[in-house]
Amino acid sequence: xxxxxxxxxxxxxxxxVNALIHAANTSLVFWFLLRTTHTRxxxxxxxxxxxxxxxxxxxxxxxxxxxxxxxxxFGLLSLIAYVRYVEAPSSIRYVWTAITLALGxxxxxxxxxxxxxxxxxxxxPLGRWQSAKSKAQEKKLIKLIxxxxxxxxxxxxxxxxxxIAQSRGGAVRTLAHEPLALRLSNALVSYAKYLLLTFWPNxxxxxxxxxxxxxxxxxxxxxxxxxxxxxAFCFIQRKIRPYLIxxxx
Numbered sequence: 441x442x443x444x445x446x447x448x449x450x451x452x453x454x455x456x457v458n459a460l461i462h463a464a465n466t467s468l469v470f471w472f473l474l475r476t477t478h479t480r481x482x483x484x485x486x487x488x489x490x491x492x493x494x495x496x497x498x499x500x501x502x503x504x505x506x507x508x509x510x511x512x513x514f515g516l517l518s519l520i521a522y523v524r525y526v527e528a529p530s531s532i533r534y535v536w537t538a539i540t541l542a543l544g545x546x547x548x549x550x551x552x553x554x555x556x557x558x559x560x561x562x563x564x565p566l567g568r569w570q571s572a573k574s575k576a577q578e579k580k581l582i583k584l585i586x587x588x589x590x591x592x593x594x595x596x597x598x599x600x601x602x603x604i605a606q607s608r609g610g611a612v613r614t615l616a617h618e619p620l621a622l623r624l625s626n627a628l629v630s631y632a633k634y635l636l637l638t639f640w641p642n643x644x645x646x647x648x649x650x651x652x653x654x655x656x657x658x659x660x661x662x663x664x665x666x667x668x669x670x671x672a673f674c675f676i677q678r679k680i681r682p683y684l685i686x687x688x689x
Contacts, residue, residue, distance in 0.1 A: 443506075454503040461509040462500045466491040468516040476523055476565045477683075494641040495634075507548040514544030515551045522558055526566055538590060545598040552595040555588045560689055564682035625660045632663035635670075 447453025469490050473483035490496065499508040518540035525533035544551040562568040562584050569577060569584070630648070637644070674684040 451503055454506075455501065458500045458503065458506060458509055461506075461513055462491070465509060465512050465516060468513070468520065472516060472520050472523070475520070476561070493638070494644060495637060508550075511544045511548035511551055514540050514547060515554060518544060518551075518554060519557070519561070522561070523566070526562075526568065534590075538594060541591060542594060542598075545595065549598050549602045552599050555591040555595060558588060558591070559584060560686045564686045622654060625655045628667070629655055629659050629663045632666050635666070 443454050443457055466487050470483050470487035473486055474480060477483060499505045499512075518537055521533060521537040521540055525537055541551060541554055544554075563570075569580060670688060674688045678685045
């Protein structure tokens with residue numbers, strides 16, 4: 441609404457604000473990675489990919505996708521606040537983590553996974569799991585989960601409110617009329633396709649319709665082998681290269 445007051449129907453103004461927020465997000469990605477991993481060039485590379493990758497262009501080039509860039513801004517601020525809380529625990533820092541997460545959820549509910557992301561960060565690079573001996577790791581994990589209960593409550597409330605609001609507004613559509621096997625196969629193949637598009641962003645489209653005649657068996661089998669293989673490799677490497685399993689999950 442503020443943009444509309446300033447720029448009216450001038451798309452250039454809206455896109456400029458999107459670009460500025462995206463630039464801020466890129467800086468936050470670099471800052472967050474540098475602070476947690478203490479590696480300058482890998483952090484810069486990841487930030488550059490975040491800034492320039494074609495799969496992410498929609499969030500900046502599409503004016504109405506402000507919700508994506510804005511939720512990312514608050515989501516990154518929430519992660520940075522969480523890292524500061526871990527470094528020096530205090531109620532104020534935890535509250536800031538929750539507030540920035542709440543603001544991100546108000547922008548777009550995609551941040552409902554954030555408490556799980558924080559648990560992964562506890563594994564790497566924060567190393568809060570490894571700080572306990574093997575016999576105490578289970579208790580340590582339970583403690584880390586309990587620590588995030590308020591955040592889980594926050595995202596659960598956001599999910600329920602969003603579902604109710606969108607259902608009443610007719611914005612929620614399901615694929616319940618499609619066979620379960622087709623829905624599962626579509627999810628599997630779509631995940632694999634997006635993974636491939638990450639490395640080779642070719643034939644990008646605004647809309648990817650569900651195949652009317654079903655998905656070829658070779659695509660389903662290939663996607664399953666690809667995802668299982670990557671998961672197994674990352675799991676095997678979890679002690680030597682913990683960033684692989686964290687990044688993959």
